[in-house]
Amino acid sequence: MPANLPPQAKAAERRYIEARTLPEKIKYLQEFISSIPEHKGNEKMRGYLRRRLAQLKAELEEQKRRKVGGGGSGFAIKKEGAAQIVMLGMTGSGKSSLLMRVTNAKTEVSDHEFTTKEPVPGMMKFEDIQFQLVDTPAVYEGMASGAWGAQLLSLARNADGLLIVLDGGDAPGQFMKIMKELMEAGITIDRRTNRVEIEVTNGGGIQIMCTGRMECRIEDVKRLLRENGVRNASIRVWGDVGLSDFEDALEQTRVYKPSMIVINKVDIYPNAVEEFRRATGREALGISALTGEGMASLGEAIFRMLGIMRIYTKEPNGERAEKPIIVPIGTNVLDIAKIVHSHLYKNFKYARVWGRSVNYDGERVGGEHELADKDIVEIRVK
Template structure:
């Protein structure tokens, strides 16, 4: 029996097993086994395709990946909002490579990537899916572009990204697993969990972790525990844009608005509501401004660095010059992230909107 047959057998068993307290342990072990088998498929697909994905250099203040089925209008949208020159056609798989465009908006420079259309089975390598997903994993935001006549595509897309280890609109569970040489598995929690210690140990055992200390600060489920164990998940925000509204009647539009109440509705071809898309992209990226202040001088308050929330001093160093991190001595910070004006801070200090930053570099 091959891996795909093993996966199908496990999926079938999960599907036919009623979930309750008595079966939770069994289902938990099945889910752990399923995740492990899927990871094997992903690794084989990556090896077969070379594993490198498309060669796309990240640039600008943030990167947005346009994700959708073939022929939903990604190339048209990219061309309209960035002026890029992505080939447009009425047939599937027009885009066979990643096409970058640049959206300059509200002092931010945003890289927008038109990736080849995702199809069912992309996480397993179908339709160059692994290469596309590698680009999505490295983006700061996923923009799902849906055809107004094809709402079912959304579930397929999010499932493919989920199977590829991309977690949308959520944060990593607050769980730390430290492996040990001996002593078995010990579990520490800061709250009452739905998961039992026996189930946690059983899931760890599926990955041959028999000696470890597990610290849990979230009321996680078994899927989140598996994500922590795998250690290769990425957490990315996402937004939904529905295209081709100029071709739909009122009933279809009402249905889509009911299914996707937070979506932005556009016609890329007719350039309808594209400014709202730009606003949506900008607002969803959680940009902050950091002002550079030379040592002993005044901060440049006219041209801040536009960066995404969660940026560190080290990230700023890497952005400014490739040698700054290696030659870094210390920094001084004024603003919301500083305990006091001019606080000395290291590379791992997180900055906040409006901070003033001085970098002290070895000469």
């Protein structure tokens, strides 16, 4: 049905699909809707799109409400490109130098402490996409309780990923301090391997079903639950868990942020990455904002940490879209249909796919087919 849209409507549709922010999506969807000719054959599609528009507007309202409640929006930076990556690091670790090296942004570099007073964004190219890298004021101890620090942490909370920039001279020490501040701000950079699920019940006391190992005593868990007003609950536990996992499950406030660690100044501290690994058991990328060492792998590393892929849509007999849709790994064909058009989703018949997820180019697949980075998808409707 959308095949016979006028070029103007197709252009508006494309802008809508590629929009990265809610206000943009709303603006272009409105443009798209009003550019669809008003005749009977298009009524259904217009109906779908209007409902989608209403949803987007509701989401935007919700976002605004949350911002007012959360405060600290003075530091907010409008997202651009495929993802917003916020740099975090102590003063002098080289965040501003890194931004200057990998983007065209201008920011101040200096030997004086706390030179950078507000976030500065810059665009970093990786293959056919760009990341928005945000230079920030330094992390400092106790920041979670200060106004300035709280704003910085709220910036981190809203980011798509974090780039933790450590000075090679004291990488483990700086890392510990940053982790502590993130922890206090309710941000975790480690994806959970263990899990606790608490379901409050009407009676029966505390029942725990455990398929892993509890590194704390049941009595302590029961006390913690009692202190939180929970007397009856059915609890499921996977993997190894400690008391803090039960606390998190009760709070449910900690947000996970994909992150990667870079250790800067390897030009003067060549062993810093190895020492850091030995001290913390964590991997890091060694870089030098001064000499450019390690920069070639930075884009790819950021792309990987985000767990995203690029999918290009294509119309039957048409050209591949120039810009990719950015989606999480694991996205299937139906998810793409949903993103592009509720019409494509509701009337989905099959798709043809070119790329790494299929056995041969142009293979016909169903909606459940999982896509791979750089795949091209052509959706066919009933």
